[in-house]
Amino acid sequence: MGKNYKLIAISSLVISVIGIISCLYSFYGVWKGASGFNAVPGIVRFLFSFTTLNLNFTNRFEHIEIWNFVFYVLLFIGGLQFIKSKGKETRFVGFVFSVIFINAIILSLQSILHKLLVLKWTEITSLQKFFSVFGFVILAATLYISYQVLKTIKNQKQIDIVETETKTTVTDTGKWQRFFHWLIDLTVMSLILIPFLITLGYWLMDSGVLRDSETFRMFFRSRFSLYVIIFIFLFIYYPISEILFGATPAKFLTESRVINSKAEAPNSSTIFLRTLCRNIPFDAFSFLAKRGWHDSLSETYVVKEKRAGFKTNKLLWILPILAIYLAFMYLGKNYYAEYKSNQEYKKETSQKLQFLESEIKNPNIHQFFVVNDINYYGKINNYGFKIEKIEGNEITIKRIMGEFLSESNYSQAKYLYQQQKDTAKTFIIRKDELMKIFPNDMNEYYHPVKTLEFFEPGIAYNIENVYDLDAPFxxxxxxxxxxxxxxxxxxxxxxxxxxxxxxxxxxxxxxxxxxxxxxxxxxxxxxxxxxxxxxxxxxxxxxxxxxxxxxxxxxxxxxxxxxxxxxxxxxxxx
Missing domain, CATH: 2.60.40 (Immunoglobulin-like)
Structure with a gap:
């Protein structure tokens, strides 16, 4: 391939490595709990400018870069396979670059719409203008490189023709691979289109387009607008792929292409008719018959190219790895957050119990004890008590009255004590009995088994908290x-x-x-x-x-x- 070989090899590795580094940094931010990337280091921010994919199924921050990472890794693996096979194995490279090409077209349209409908050039800084133009230049370069890579790959491929003494036949792509095409292309289309729809929705909410035009407002609030956008997207995805390269991303993966009855590349009108027929209800399942409807009605065929790399079934190794990765990335964050929360809760409760044990075992005249009555359903407002004097085994306390608004807090305890310290009723409790009623675990804390009758006989209390009123707070x-x-x-x-x-x-x-x-x-x-x-x-x-x-x-x-x-x-x- 000469120069084209170097273009494919270098661009595959450079784009994939930049993408992988950027994704890993994003994963780090997500798992650390960041809410944004305003503090991204300059070098990483620079790398982000050269990332070529924007794929997602959701707009949730914790799902950012999940699918981009998949495609960058596939491109990296594909680049290594391409180099190892000396340019023969191109499936992963062709597949990912075809996704990059279509995604770049959608991002370019999105950028143009943003500049025309949303961006107010008079209100942005020169630096913002520069990055806006710079981003568009990067998209243009991405389109050019991916186009050259894909044309080079397809020009090197030949249709798998079997010649015998009596006839010449072309190898049709099998039914299950056709189902695979539909499934993969549907996934790729969704990953490209959903971020565009989410961004468009934000633009419409932030801009004055809907406020200023009743027609636009009625259109975008109806389900019909979604059908129109999907219909337009289909006429970008399939015709561009099949007119320029004879294959959609999924067909690059299985080394297949679209031809006409003369085993030639169909013209543009035939491809548009083929795309239009895809909108027939249940057309996707028609390939289970001898030929799909969009094939027969447009007189086109999907055939195999001569296999140049390893066997197709070896690609199946990626499926279980992909399933494990996606399960981990979509579900792992929640489990990790729950695990961290449980660990933090255990740590805090352990510290709480140790603190209560230490305070209760070492009573002093600076302490204020917050108490709760146990199994008492009458009207009572005993909030806690302040230790006033310790003589031998006898502790003199002052009862403090007050209602629990939610949980006790230092300010509330100090305020109530300051208000009542001169009029509060005093009681005598035993020090050895007080030192025994600390909870051993959280179950005993919430369901006390160790209690004491501090005030009225017959009403038992447990200790909820202890404050040192003379310590800094x-x-x-x-x-x-x-x-x-x-x-x-x-x-x-x-x-x-x-x-x-x-x-x-x-x-x-x-x-x-x-x-x-x-x-x-x-x-x-x-x-x-x-x-x-x-x-x-x-x-x-x-x-x-x-x-x-x-x-x-x-x-x-x-x-x-x-x-x-x-x-x-x-x-x-x-």
Missing amino acids: LEAAIGRPDQDYQSEKASVYFTNLGGAGTITAIRNNNNIKWKTKFPLKISNDINDRTVIDVENFKSDEKNISEIEVLDSLNKKHRYLFKSMGLQAEIKEIK
Whole structure:
């Protein structure tokens, strides 16, 4: 093949490698839980510009690149087979490049529609204009390369003709391979058309086309519009494939082509008639007879080419691998997320139980216990108690009244105690009995078996939570004083609802820089927030930091600070 051989070999490997790298990066983002790719490194963003496929069955973010990856891997394998067989084995290469060619045509039409109907050139930057034009140039180059590859492949192929002493016959493509053609072509058409329909739907919602035209609005809201788009797409997919190359993507895969009764390439009108006949109901199953309707009515035939590579049945090895891959990619993310959620839940519950056990076994006068009554159906508002004094085995507590709005929280407990500490009724409980009622597992936590009658006789309680009212209790928020949301500078505001404390250190999992000196005192006046400026703060990345705080008794507390965008949360690590 000379230069054509190098074109096919190099383009197959380069396009597939770029596509595979881009897909793997996208998979990484999906499985890490990213909601977008605003923080894509420059080199990867550059590679994305050269990706040639946009195939999908859904518009869900977690399904991005699933099918593109399949075709890039097939092209990579096909490129290696092509090189190993010295240009004889072309099925995977021809199949994938035919998909790339048709997809590039649809993407080009999509780009033209976007530029004409949606894009407002006067409102975009010069850089955006450049990338818009650059993307169109890439599509044009993709069309040219794939066209040259496909023409070269078909020019090297010959029809499988069997000559005997009495007659010359052409080998027809078998019925099951014809069914395979229908199935594969239907899949490819769906993968190309569905992303176009999804994008068109978003455009129509965002643009003023539907608002400004009653005719357009009625058309696109009817099912008829979908039929029209599919009908038009059929007259792009089949005629372009069969007029230019004599084969659709599926026929490249089985080394088949369309011919007329003279064993020649049919003319354009014959191919259009053949495509029109495909719209006859149940035509897809007519090939189970001797000839399909779109074959007989257009006087065309689907015949085999001379096999130049390995046997066709060896292609079947890809099917079980593809099935496993698709099952993993479509279902694996959900199972992985569920697994991670269960692991996180187990970790949190284990920490919760350890914390309760530690607090209950070590009572002190700074603790506030939140309690729940067990198997009592009367009207009662006992919220919890605060330890006031410990003398030997006797603990003096003050009962705090209040209703549970949902779950208990530190602010609610502290507020109720501040309001009632001077008037609350006191009770005496035994220290040794209190130290025994911690739950051993979550079942005991939700269905308590260890209880104590703290207040009224006959009403048993379990302990739901314990708060140290004299320890720091931090809340956090993020702001941008300059309102520049592209800047990597921000400010973190800490509000301390508990006792006074001192931040001694902050450790990060990324490059965020805290612009302050440690130790840093944090006031327990809720109106006096502690503000720390940060640098290298990326709004589209998840930031996690561990904060160490000493309370007034020099007891160390650790807090986990998480932020995404301008959303922040902080909680103590028990």
